[in-house]
Amino acid sequence: MKRIKLSHGSGGKLTHDLIAGTIRRYFDSPLLENLPDSASVDLHGCRAAFTTDSYVVDPVFFSGGDIGKLAVYGTVNDLAVSGSLPRFISCGLILETGFPQSELDKILFSMSEAAEAAGVDVVTGDTKVLPPGKVDKIYINTSGIGLYPKEASVPDGEICSGDKVLVTGPVGDHGAAVMACREGLNMESNVQSDCAPVTESARIILENSARVSFMRDVTRGGLATVLNEAVADKDVGIILQESGVPVRDGVRSISELLGIDPYYLACEGRIAAVVDAGHSGKVIEKLSGSISGGESVIIGEVSEKYAGKLVAETAFGTHRLLQMLSGEQLPRIC
């Protein structure tokens, strides 16, 4: 009998296989076709983005954030990168018997602060409590609705040779922060999660370029996984300049120690986007004056070479393939 394994939840290839091969067989709405992070739905003439996500991060409190903050920003960011303005979210709590009320208060306070910062209202919710051991402390599900501004442009999905690839800040902070806080590693580290809303950066990217061909928030699976999705089944590829990809020293330390490539470490407040070359300079300039995108840089280019592949050019001029995350284990990062 086939059974679900831990790797089915990795966000990598096996997760995609599970969605495409099993889950999708039962749901055939045309809106699911490209499996976007949020669906673009028509509500009697008003176009809205709709998304959902569950949060099971371990530990619940980590450097730079907690499960509550993550649950708000994670859903907000899925809405924002679709080009919509996040408006409403839900709050579904699944709690373990014995979970301290004071910690729940801390998490809810953090959610309320995050919702205010992101400009969304928590408008509905649900609570379930399970016996000890049937759930690990607390899980949160949030769903969200965002509204598309009138006449607004949205990412078109057609990346072209010559387009520039940008990221709105150093990568891997969230993954490294959670790993460092995890029981068992006991690492001294000053790395903080980058957990933050990306709504402002997404607006700047959309409003200052002629064409945004791809825009996603970088989460589980990291930069390499997201950019692999950008080139999948395309007749162009992406070449990243490895020395240009920003990675904080603390994140590099943890990556070196654990033998993990920082390009596969999760972020929770970064966008990776592909924009037309002509406007890329202006986009970076505008982003650098923003709060959420102050450390934005161009990290690579779309190329006719390497169709369908993501390739890193090393500091030595050699090229190496960056595949979609497969087989590696970083469970419960978000």
Add this chain to the structure above:
Amino acid sequence: MSFEYLDNYRNPAQVAELGRKINDLAGGLDRRIRLMEVCGGHTMAIHRFGLPSLLPANIELISGPGCPVCVTPPQYIDAAIEWGRESGGILTSFGDLYRVPGSEMSLEDAAALGLDVRIVYSPLDALRIAEQEAGEEVLFLGVGFETTAPTVAATLEIASQKPGALFRVMSAHKTMPRALRALVGVEEVSIDGFILPGHVSTIIGTGPYDFLADEFDVACCVTGFEPVDILNGILSLTEQCCKTSFFVDNQYGRAVRETGNEKAKKLMMRVFETCAGNWRGIGCIEGSGLEIRDSWADYRVPGPDPHDQTAGDPKCRCGEVLRGVLKPPECPLFAKGCHPEKPVGPCMVSSEGACAAYYKYQKLSD
């Protein structure tokens, strides 16, 4: 961690210069030389930094048996799962071992069927679980070379101070020099030089490899894992081949001494004694394994008989890959029936496995 230090070993100008020197030297050789990187960490680093494209056509790098997970035989996984089922205890393991296929299933498959398998980052974490889950037996799967064995030994010494913790170890630990002796004698492999394992050598030193140069006329160099380290190692091996003068060079002086780490060696031998070791792909090598001594018998869960050579999946050719006879892409299953997410053999599972390295950093056709 200071990156100035690390960046010195990744300096592009120095990498280019070493590449030139190696090309010049190898140009004077009228033959092809085959260099084996013994350690899986080297295999990964070589491909991660794209080093093969800097080397001349007559230097061939082949991967060796230095990935501890890869050389762990399927019988060991079977024995661990069986222990879990019979005792009802908790299995703890490094993540790399989690998805390695046994004869019937992996630890991951067994966990999906209800076995309590937990991934740890160090044997001390496993001991901590044993303290927290007092009354439950906790088995640590001891897989690794001389690099890992001293940590396991230290953990057992700490465990002996904690009577409440029911901590156990099933040892599949192995030692490197005897395996190299077994490999160097095999004609089908024909190795001109060894890039010797950096981490293992920090413990055992360079002395135990002398026989390779003295008895077998093979070039040897211990080196680190950064591009400059690896290229310095390859340069040294190429020089030794050119001059037909062989010795054990040490290009990893910042970590490796000739005599190794005496304290770690003593600690290791207080807890372990040598025994026969079963290497997947190579077979049983006398004196190449480490078993827990009788004086520590309370903590010991015996592993499978190392002389049991029943094979795993007959289509899997990891054995030939581990001996350097076959390159990963030459295996008919490579990237077809065997992927990192659905591995047939251990070399595709472990983060240091040769097949995983070749798969992850597949050659790019323009």
